[in-house]
Amino acid sequence: MTSTSVALLLAWGMVVGLDLISIPQIMIARPLVAGTVAGALAGDPLAGALVGVLLELFALEILPVGAARYPDYGPAAVAGAATAAGVPTILGLGLAGLVGLVMAFTGEWSILVLRRRNTADVRRNAGRLDVGDPAAVRGVHARCIARDALRALLLTAVGLVLAALVHRWAFLSVRTSVLLLAVLVGVALSTGAAGALRLAHGQRRASLWFLAGLAVGIVLVVWR
């Protein structure tokens, strides 16, 4: 991978990390988007798209509601795409998925740290916020966003280092790579199904529509 690719991946990771919570929440943080674009930046769009699809299934578990804890799959998909780039799918996708999951887990922890720092900032400035000081409102808000940008950048950098290490040192046998891929695909598909079942929980009509969709999907697979 060239230094330009690495710089672009870092920038992209920061942008998608910011998108998850801070700006602009247009869902480029979703792995389907983050992974596909990262794959293109890393020179292997197909690998990036497959990593994106795999991690998107995991992300379907999440409802990023308020104070809920949730993994950060955006920079994770960037790291995954960088891991998978240039490696045959059957050998690289499982390992890329694992790198993605590790980084998503790290991202979840980084969001907790960010929230604590933001809270400390707000408490330090509580007096000024309580009297409606415009500079305090603007300053706190801007610092929190800058903090999130730094978090996303560092997270992506760690992810890319991990991807490089895995590229260089993780010599898994073909059998182990395939086994890893099969296991992750199984868990990912079950997560997508569990996400849909949870959405439809207690709603008979939605459950029926999910089953109807499943039937249409199976027909399409057989037909194709």
Place this chain on the structure above:
Amino acid sequence: MKRGMLSAALRLFTVQGSWNYDRMIGVGLGETVAPLLRDLPGGRDGERYREALARASGYFNAHPYLAGVAAGALARAEHDDVPGERIERLRLALVGPLGSVGDRLVWAGTLPAAAGIGLALAATAPVGVGAAVFLALHNAVHVVLRWWGLGSGWRHGMGVARALAAPGLVVALRVVTPIAGFSLGVALPLVARSLTQGFDHSLLLGTAAVGLVALVLQLRLAPTLGALRIGLLAAGVAILGGLLWR
């Protein structure tokens, strides 16, 4: 259009940027609503502006896409000279409904619906089509929702509850979850096929078995043990198994 509306609409995209445990998105709401308050009597340096900004920057939480409803309504109430205590009560009263409606409409509705369509296309169409369609579908709803929310809040002011009973919103809440269920249902088999290309029969059976066990675990153990942790555990077992299986 009210002066400052465009600036407030743009700032809405950052409303969650200063999320914290004390005021949640309150500071973001203050930053969003500021352009709508600048022409209060006394201007930017006036007492009214500061009082209104202080009220808007207190504790507040809502779905970020619907926070504009609160921003518009609070700004309008300040311009209508509504007493401060009533504005406080309005702000706190909006927390529950805006969170609940937004979560049902977006996180449990339009987002998974668009993701299902995006996944199905990612598995069947050329690279990039799925991601692009997902983004287009999701943001068509997202941007409209933000702009509509801000405008509705400003129009209704203290009577903003009427905006949440808008017929379009009620119908959307009724149909969006079934649509999400259907699109995810269609997507899953297509994605399964795409990700298992090159698998032989025994590997397909193994993947299905892992999937079933993981499904039961997720439905029984979530949120204690979510998909991410199950995935990491399963990957660890797979690598160990692969290393031992010589």
